[in-house]
Amino acid sequence: MIKARGLARQFKVRGHTINAVQGVDITVDRGELVGFLGPNGAGKSTTLRMLTTLLAPTAGEAVVAGCDLLTDPAGVRKRIGYVAQGHSAGDDQKVINELVLQGQLYGLSATESRARVGRLVDRLDLAAVTDRTAGKLSGGQKRRLDIAMGVLHDPELLFLDEPSTGLDPQSRSNLWNHIRALRDAGTTIFLTTHYLDEADALCDRILVIDNGTIVAEGTPDALKDSVAGDLVTLTTDAPTVTAEVAAKIEGAQEIQTTGEVVRFRVPQGDTVLPTLLRELDNAGAHLRSVQVQRPSLDDVFLTLTGRTLREAEAATPMYGGGFGGA
Numbered sequence: 001m002i003k004a005r006g007l008a009r010q011f012k013v014r015g016h017t018i019n020a021v022q023g024v025d026i027t028v029d030r031g032e033l034v035g036f037l038g039p040n041g042a043g044k045s046t047t048l049r050m051l052t053t054l055l056a057p058t059a060g061e062a063v064v065a066g067c068d069l070l071t072d073p074a075g076v077r078k079r080i081g082y083v084a085q086g087h088s089a090g091d092d093q094k095v096i097n098e099l100v101l102q103g104q105l106y107g108l109s110a111t112e113s114r115a116r117v118g119r120l121v122d123r124l125d126l127a128a129v130t131d132r133t134a135g136k137l138s139g140g141q142k143r144r145l146d147i148a149m150g151v152l153h154d155p156e157l158l159f160l161d162e163p164s165t166g167l168d169p170q171s172r173s174n175l176w177n178h179i180r181a182l183r184d185a186g187t188t189i190f191l192t193t194h195y196l197d198e199a200d201a202l203c204d205r206i207l208v209i210d211n212g213t214i215v216a217e218g219t220p221d222a223l224k225d226s227v228a229g230d231l232v233t234l235t236t237d238a239p240t241v242t243a244e245v246a247a248k249i250e251g252a253q254e255i256q257t258t259g260e261v262v263r264f265r266v267p268q269g270d271t272v273l274p275t276l277l278r279e280l281d282n283a284g285a286h287l288r289s290v291q292v293q294r295p296s297l298d299d300v301f302l303t304l305t306g307r308t309l310r311e312a313e314a315a316t317p318m319y320g321g322g323f324g325g326a
Ligand SMILES: Nc1ncnc2c1ncn2[C@@H]1O[C@H](COP(=O)(O)OP(=O)(O)OP(=O)(O)O)[C@@H](O)[C@H]1O
Pocket: 011, 012, 013, 018, 019, 020, 038, 039, 040, 041, 042, 043, 044, 045, 046, 047, 194, 318, 319, 323, 324, 325, 326
């Protein structure tokens, strides 16, 4: 559904060249829900704007929804939906009118558009608010309205830019359900996010982007497995003996002792526990607690880039502050 090769975009600002996206390869299969994860300024929106024909690439090529991005941008536009970061409906317009009008902009007749809007507002839980003005909707309802506007023409491929930014936790998980339902109904979805939990909970596959380059790609579980392994934390009355026993466990690495706490990583934390507990018992070490944690996507980012996502975001230079929606 998406096949991009060497896609790149530079910006020239006051004599400086910004390499916002540096030759990314992206493959998304039909029916997938793929997340594009990275800190602010990593190049997510710029990539999305190129894939949706809104911004010309400086280099590279792509086929999007079966059409060539460079030679048939109109074909791409017809087949995709795009929900940008900002709220797209007019605040003083009634929801129903905005939606029907949007359908007509996509070339549907008024009757056809009304019928489709009727089905969509049911699916996206907006039926109760169609007579309200868009400005009176809650954050979650607004995002669902944005999505409704983006899928009125029934696109094969939907792009969502930071769909849940600014939503409270309940509205986020509700929105995720709607995004999953769209995928289950056959829409291929490519979304950007800088939330690890969103990428983890929602996406079949994740591409991690940092400084305009894709640094990792895989299912959330495969990405986590690529980190050194599960983190085992043992609190014990005999840390030295415990660390020695841990060192003998097959695959154990990064063994660290801090006071009474011994930590190490091992590929499958839960499967080594029985052996570990038996060996510790034989060695006379008593445990006060045992914890096994799967690595998080933040661990993945840390392993790949040497920074946590939070640090990466804090370090992102804001270029004059004027490119937020870029
Ligand atoms: N129109 C523009 N002119 C100059 N620089 C730009 C422009 N658009 C984006 N940039 C720069 O390109 C880099 C990538 O920006 P981009 O918006 O793609 O990142 P992002 O990962 O989407 O971040 P965010 O989550 O904040 O939207 C940043 O350094 C940004 O300042």
